[in-house]
Amino acid sequence: MHTTVAHTPAGEEARALCERHLEGRGVRIADIAAIVLDLQRPFVPGLDVAECVESVEAVLSKREVCNALLTGIALDTLAERGALPEPLQSTVLHDDPLYGIDEVLALAVVNIYGSIGFTNFGYLDKVKPGIVGLVDGRGHGPERCDTFLDDLIAAVAAAAAARIAHGHRDTR
Ligand SMILES: [Mg+2]
Secondary structure, three states: OOOOOOOOOOHHHHHHHHHHHHHHOOOOHHHHHHHHHHHHOOOOOOOOHHHHHHHHHHHHOOHHHHHHHHHHHHHHHHHHOOOOOOOHHHHHHOOOOOOOHHHHHHHHHHHHHOHHHHHHHHHHHHHOOHHHHHHHHOOOOOOOOOOOHHHHHHHHHHHHHHHHHHHHHHHO
């Protein structure tokens, strides 16, 4: 018997896949880049939105980031359909504050450019600027579940900002 095994892509294909899934949940790369710009502007004179978009795209082209995004978005989507087994279904749908696996999954993204990403993520998770706050605030179930998505977006922004921080130190 022949079975086809699909693998999560890396590089440009991963970026395109992530972008498609994010857009399916109403999130654009430009929305994430806007957060990156706000985070890094005080430290990087002359930083512009184009460089932030480029950094977000670089983060999204990593396989582990793509895996985390696809996993989180799949769980959010399944919760919206009532397709998860209990007690996971209720826990994810209602974003139980004691669940915490949404933050744990986001950590897979946060640390790819070192500990600056971790600090950035803590800040974004608390302040919830821009698209992070929008996604967090648009409510939970039964028709809408973004338990994983808000953390994943914050994590991608945090990693993209850390990448810029490291890049500018190296080229100075
Ligand atoms: Mg969450």
